[in-house]
Amino acid sequence: MAPILKKYKAAAVNAEPGWFDLEESVRRTIHWIDEAGKAGCKFIAFPELWIPGYPYWAWKVNYQESLPLLKKYKENSLPSDSEEMRRIRNAARANKIYVSLGYSEVDLASLYTTQVLISPTGDILNHRRKIRATHVERLVFGDGTGDTTESVTQTEIGRVGHLNCWENMNPFMKAYAASLGEQVHVAAWPLYPSKETLKYPDPFTNVAEANADLVTPAYAIETGTFTLAPWQTITAEGIKLNTPPGKELEDPHIYNGHGRIFGPDGQNLVAHPGKDFQGLLFVDIDLDECHLPKALADFGGHYMRPDLIRLLVDTNRKDLVVHEDRVNGGVAYTRTVDRVGLSTPLEAVSQEVEQENKRGGARIPRNKCKSKSTPSSSSTVQTVHEKDESRQVSTPSGEESWNSNNEEDILDHLMSLGRPGAGLRSVESSVAEMEHIFDRIFGVENGNPLSSESDEFVSDLLQIYGSDEDILDAYYIFIHLYYPILPPPERLPAYNRPLNGNSIFRSSSPLSLAISAILVLIPHPGIKQPSTPEYTRLRRNVAHSFAQSALEAVEADLELLDSSSDPSRALSDGAPMIARQPFHPKVPLPLEAVLTLVLLSVYEYAQRGNIRKMCNRAGQALTAAMSMSLHEMVEDDEYAEARRRAWWITYLTVCQGSIASGMPAAFNVYDPRFVTPYPEGWKLLIEAQQTILEATTFVHDLDQTVKSRFKASWISGRMTELDHQITALLLLCRRASLSTTVSPLDSPEKIASRTISQIAEIKLHSARIKVHRFCAFSDVPIFRKRHCDLQPECCDAEPTESAIPSPPEDIPLPSIMKTDLPDLTFPFSSHASSKICLQSALNIVTLVDNLPYPNPDHTIPLTLPPYLSNASRVEIPRVMPTFACCVMQASYAMLMLYLKARAKHANSPEDSVSAKGPSLTGFLNELQQNLRLVARILENYAVAAEALQGMKVNRDVPRANQAARCLSWLREGSGIIVVKYDASIEQSAFDAVEEATDKGVDHIDYVVANAGIAKLYPLVKDVKRADIVEHIEVNVLSVVSLYQATRPFLEESITKPVFAIMGSGSGALGRQPPVPNAAYGASKSIPPWYGVRINSEDEWLNTFVLDPGWVQTEMGNAAAKGWGLESAPDTIDKSTSGMVDVITKGTKEQYGGKVVLYTGEVQEW
Template sequence: MAPEVERHVGNKDFTRSTVVIIGAGISGLCTAIDLIKRGKCHNFIILEKSSGVGGTWNDNRYPGSCCDVWSSLYSYSFEQKPDWTREYPGQEEILGYLIGVAQKYGLYKHIRFNSAVEEARWDDADLKWKVRVQVSGGKDSQYLDSYEITTDFLVSAVGQLNVPHMPDIPGLDDYNGRLMHSARWDWSYDWTGKRIAVIGNGATAAQIIPEIAKTASHVSVYQRTPNWIIPRLDKPVGTLQRALLTYIPPIRWRKRALMMDFREWFFDAVVDRDSALSNMIRKTCLDAMRAQLPDRPDLWEVLTPNYSPGCKRVIISDDYYPTLGKEHVNLETRLIKRITETGIETADGVAKEFDLIVAATGFRTVEFMYPIQIKGANGRSLSDIWKDGAMAYYGVIVEDLPNFAMLYGPNTNLGHNSIILMIEAQSRYISALVSQILQAQMDGQNLALRPKPEAVTKFNEDIQAALRKSSFADPNCSSWYKTEDGRITNNWHSTVVDYQNELSSVRWDDYIAEGTGKSLIGKKKETHIGRVKEETLISNTSLLWGVASVAVALGGYYLKGSALLRGGRYDETIMYLGLITLATMEPISKKYKAAAVNAEPGWFDLEDLSAVPFIGLTKPAKLAANSSPSLNYSRITDPMRRSRKIKRGGARIPRNKRQSKSRPSASTVPTVDENDEGREEPTPSVELSWNSNNEDDIFDHFMSLGRPGAGLRSVESSVAEMEHIFDHIFGAGNENPLFSESDEPASDLLQIYGSDEDILDAYYVFIHLYYPILPPPERLPLYNRPLNVNSTFRPSSPLSLAVSAILVLIPHPEIKQPSTPEYTRLRRNVAHSFAQSALEAVEADLELLDSSSDPSRALSDGTQIIDRQPFHSKVPVPLEAVLALVILSVYEYAQRGNIRKMYNRAGQALTAAMSMSLHEMVEDDEYAEARRRAWWITYLTVCQGSIASGTPAAFNLYDPRFVTPYPEGWKLLIEAQQAILEATTFVHDLDQTVKSRFKASWISSRMTELDQQITNLLLLCRRSSLFLTVSPLDSPEKIASQTINQIAQIKLYSARIKVHRFCAFSDVPVFRKRHCDLQPECCGVESAIPSPPEDIPLPSIMKSDLPDLNFPFSSLSSSKICLQSALNIVTLVDNLPYPNPDHTIPLTLPPYLSNTSRVEIPRTMPTFACCVMQASYAMLMLYLKARSKHANSPEDLGSTKGLSTGFLTELQQNLRLVSKILANYAIAAEALQGMKEEVSHWAFLEG
């Protein structure tokens, strides 16, 4: 059963929830999505007092209701809406967007409508909140009118625009006509021909008045003080522009970023009353008023404010002033004395009769959380905490309210930009706090977090000091920004970017931790969250190239040469060609490359075209034309190779025609073939010894062991030879089978099978233990049943073909000498034939899915789009293509040593998976487990591509769109993969910092944070491993659960080596030089390095010109961490289980292929091979350091010499064990033979 936090609240636990969110508006929905995406928490409830989602956009349905922020800025950054119909969106369109978001992320099952929170009180003993809920409306209230929920964490997302404020005017209750508040509009009332009074002239009134004035007989506007009003300049967004914003994301990003920039620039106008920009706003507003009311100079004075722009909300409108100029519209500036039974009487005694009075008087904005009664620690009420005015730490965390957070809280409102930008920062921050509570809960502990009072006080004193100098504090106006005594409790005092930066880290020193789990916080200093960056970063050149790409596509239409265009799929072609053009242009990435070095993790996501390292993820040819606009396929090629054409695939060339194609001449521009740069450089010859004088060569060799793809041997087969064997296996009717009992000797037996059922059983025997991509087996026990004779069976499923490519590499149990060159070559070629056939089958499947109107239906209701029996009864047939691609990705890495093809397969799997919406499948049905495994194994495989290459992630690891639940038991493995990828990014950024001599101040905090993150995860892994005990006869699924934990630990220890590697070995001069790849001509002053002994291969002179690197660990501490991590990796890998093809207790360890064989059963799927090489690298460097000290130790220190000798011997023994482990893997993964040979040379080297 999944952990509690991963299950949504059902009927049985109706009154118990891990997290309770109050409100289903923009803030509540964003928090819920972050809990799912970032916190992996599904055990939450959203309590919404209304009958629908949307918050203020569900409540404020008055005529003319629309946003006063540009539509491009009014959507979540992770769910941007490219097709807004107007520059300023209307209420109905915004509400439709929010409903769509709630539906997409499966939030409705978490929401309880018509449920208002009356009271919330903190239980000091249980460290939990007790939330009292009042139920109203329909059948719900017939069952129960109220109940209480117990929760670990309470989030208020009610916002500031929540409770309507009715004016305190005598006689209001005596009025006999129709009375409405703008936030509670009654659309059943027809105001046509009616006399209407509008009390208020704020932003809401400015939208209502022009609409009702169109049909009302008379409208009187009661104004207390005038407002600054600037032109809205609203207009419809044309069809062409919407298409460009949809299909060319860089244009959308640029538009959104420019609007963000402008709004941030506008900040000075609303804050600094004396700024030139503020004066410009004054002039713009007055000029617009006079231009729109040219014949009404009598109104100019009464409509001109006597306070600075920004003191009150600046109103944006194009039609308010023209409406006031109409004959039937009257502006009343006289004070209201009272409301009569028939209308309004002013202070001078004049009374007017009205049919409708509209109270456009805003909300109770300074009474945060009203009318909910909150009682925190020791029973202290929120009203007592806020007796001097509302205040909170970052506007999110409140003193004496443990495990409580709020969005759009005190001092977080904006007067110049989109509030969604603030809400996202708050939601990310809250998720980081909730994650600690969840972690404690998973450990069987409880934890309460609350801010230190002094931290809250200091933060708010600083804010108030800044606000007192701002336009908000202008004494000439009163506004909903401030209390009666003038304290500004609503507005933020600076820019959005400043706020985002403030919330980009959780500083634990500012918190008090209580409960049994407080050790989780312990000595933590800071947790880095990062922020969403939306400032302009794309250059004009890049944008122009994006536009130019459309011209290319338009030209292509007339050429009629594209299959996509011939198929009538013009929009998709525009998008794809546009992205290709953008992806191949150097100017796009210049600013991003500089920013990425110092950027926070996760600062880019899949929508970002240029911010990531270009690792060559390609889109499958069959999916190229049918892409979801929300996905980014721009990372198609490496821009450093932009002079080459892009090879996108296309129709298969018949084999009999391939041979006739001429090879391009040397002058021909080469294409980006998957094989280009796919082979790693040949392993350097190791004709060296410990006493070698070739210092540079030996250190080059050492350093190469820590580099991406270290030790991988490229194994490329002759195409003709492979196709010859393919034709024999899969020739028409298989009339001349490759394996004939009469024609072929027994030495040609391969692990091929007579049915998909046998292949599936063999998968569970050999693959599932290490790579459990399929649901648990449906029958037990399982045996390996390879054929001893020829068969006419040919696998047709891409998944069975991909599995066969792995299985055929394992020697047949009847083969006595599987290591002969002939038999090795035979297995290699047949495996590659299977792999090629699998790839063709994948493309055929994806083409069928591509032509379907809704491929995801096949994953949810079993609809048969592909007419084929499933390989596994619980795996929908469309998933087989994705699973085949991830297996082929591992095949390309482990068997062929081709990292580029590994990338391509992983990228194709990711593209296909997201086109099927696997990343957002939250349904729970018979196919749920298969979908979850398919998505997360794809995620892991794409991450592995970045890890193997030593580059940062090609996508946002914590993309909030990834809501598919984890398969049971996979959480730690996924978090370990994320940790090692973050460590890889750290190494990459450190290398870039050293090379470019950037400021290195970020290194210390990031290194500390990563080490703490990894250490915490290791602790969780070790705890969970205590409950995992398996035997060779257990089911493959149970054994896999233990293996997953072991692999997670292997990755985490490898991540620790990555984090500490530079610090550990920086005292070896040549390491720093080689690690940073600094050339001699870039060097500065010579270092004063003692000459090492002649038998130690260290250069005697090194030059250095490095930035000032301050590590939080000493070299000795990091060296020790590397040592411990390396030894743990060796032990864990050595303890991994072996396949059990006969389902027996093995008599030897490792077991043999058969009773008559002396060949070890190979383990498979070595996705962590680079971790083994990291361990080998660390041990070799430690060996070198120890030898240096050993050689320099005085002869009379016998004990020291003895310890040193023992240490060296232990390291060498572990290196020999690594060699043995790699030798086992290399039986069925030839590329690892290169790793084995590298390590063996040094492990068995004497001297």
């Protein structure tokens, strides 16, 4: 967003805060915002820790003297999600002014030195925390985390940044801000003594003059910014409040008169305030004045050498304390700005309330009007990127993993990588989405239409273009690097020139339309929040429109070609049969149909996740290509390169369809008729594709052999042959990679030639995993869904039906999953194959991570990954992920190696050092880091390829396998049938029952509705609607769905069937425990109502609510520790054995329609 206001008035506060008084601090804050508004200011800057004043007393007291002051200071610090903060935000909105506010932020039990940038609509544009408290400040404040580091925000008044105190002296913080193009800076200072107080050996660094007149102007000069330095002042009364009894009172004048404002060239722009001055320092800002200083020395741009010196900024959260999320597995991750409640926009308010704000900031009552959430920008320069658009997880260190008492937790940490499956939405996001659309259509309550001031509309800016020439340039920037279907560019350099508005241009070229379908999925560089549901849906719909138009244009072209007696003549003599200009001057028009189908094949795979259509489009491309005799063209003319690329990219795409399907090729891959020469540099890629296809065929044939119990004598020879073939090709790839180096400024063709070699190596490593994974891991399924030839988790655990092969002895899986196998003889040991899989998996992750990023501005990027534009904080997504299957192969290998390591540890003697020492910890940590990297890589691709969001590792398999292990506890002849059931999805219960039916289940005797979540324990005044909905979704609605799905099978029971609903004392109405529980407790109060109704409606069914007690499960213990208890009071054995007795021995007369404790005691509800 370019600045709309280049010239405006700004103000810096030079005043006394409301010491130790939150209400007075808020009153003074609103007062100065109102004063700045009256003066016509568009921006006001407050000092560091303005609320509730800087704790300068911490420098002057001992530990005992600090305690009462610290207690009072914390009690008057500002929670971000509070009525006080909303009053300040409303004051900014009422005065239509940007506000940089420094305050002591209360977050749980800790304080942080925080700054926020508030917009004229009252929204929080930036939330940051001081990265390191200074000296004794560390006794009061914690450190900021990675996601609270970014200091610069693009606004209508320029790129505005702010830092606290000595952060303005920190050369790395300055370099970071300069790289973000900062134009207006707030150097926020606290209360500081003057130089006359200086005593040896205290350095001059630590006096006000050094910071006001040296550090602050240096910042302005080095960054070329208007630099406002708001300062706190103090009066004699303030000195008394900050001085403990028995201490000498100081002269307040030694702390005052240091407010400053400097221009981009370092000149002082305002007179120094007097010692008694309390007020605002005003300055007229002209952003154009930043140009010349930056033109002379822009340390974030031309006057820096990023090829020699670069700054790494990691914006991942690195919390001091990491809490395991034992409900969902892994570590719960939420952006700090979301968790503290600052990303939520202000509710719409009436004009009367706005006027009241202008008269002093009266409290704003909540209303029910909804406006669209506009999260603040959070993306920054980084290397390990775990940006959260919804929810993310990470894993503990290997050392921590072994200390866990529950093996489910160990696996859950690793299995929780990835994002929800493509096409699935949570009810919460769906409801929010629909409510916003409702408000967009019908407006909000009180007749107030949504306006730009109260609601930021989702932008319709898309990557669409005004001409075929611009689309062709964009192709070379975004697509050619990974999928060079066209000859080298005719003009260089290529720049990305998307329109900033709607386009009336609509290409008639099917190839241009297909390219547009892929390009429009990439967010426009002017978009700050590309992942919002509306913007994602907009891109998806426009892309599909382009794809449909491209397909229609292909059909029209092919009809014209079919009407010719000799279609191949068009390629040799250039006779125009299609009346339009070629999209590329070196690509004959008939080839456009073939290339279009190739691109649409990739589109169906990566964006829509439709492998059947992917194969269909590839098959159509192959038919059209062979009808044009592209497979046997050896002529060397100006169109030769285009013909060669068109044929071999078609060949590769058809092979890819077979690989993704896990099936042998439907055509002769080595057909002797295929004589068209390879494009330069493509030989290794084509041979790698052939090899991975052979490996896929090997996996397919091996699977058929295992299932059919046929003789397996062929396996050893074929496996050895393939391994030798892959090894030889890998050597060629490595030699090729060593001989070529590229830079971001090289031509797209040169970069593509290097990328082709990298992709070939990726495919070969993937082929090697395919060849060895059965020998290494027995192909035990671990994924929720089928990915390529990796089968989904086994849900059929019946002993006589299972076709899952016996795993190696060092992976302890349930005996139920073992069966008789044909005599399998491998030329490699399980250990050797496992090591090969490890090497290949790590190589795949490194190679994929090192693939180039698009360079739309043709500059050396200052960040990695680079951003969509200089003004954007959105990563550029890579596209054309045709090797996504390879990434899943690598993930599979690393996860299975984790399982093997766990088994090795579990089976080793207690005194064994080799299995449990540092080497094991390092091994596990390396796997975890690479799995995190896989998640980040897929996240980047998924921005412009939604289907990749479905590449999610199954986190439920550990529980499925543990359920199978329980077989040993049951009577002889008993079995366990594991089915998939997700309580958050309405249809899932019916699907699970249908799956059980397919496995031979015709009746059910007992159903225990046990699914439940307990994520947080807020007060009613603090609980959020979305949290209540989420708990009700699982804890209530899933009970109803499960009852409806299982009821017909319960009716078929020949015993007295039971439907038991898992309850909790937290949901009792008459005996509520005195603890905050507004989400979980409320949801648990509803199931008893359904228990009464179902028991009444179905006379044949014993329905009741079963209270398991406060059990020592992960969830129970976590809740107990939250209330200061060592653990929950009820043991698992005691609770479960009691519940089994209640379920199997109780009668309808005894328990029907009641709430029953696990002891059998009927409870009040």
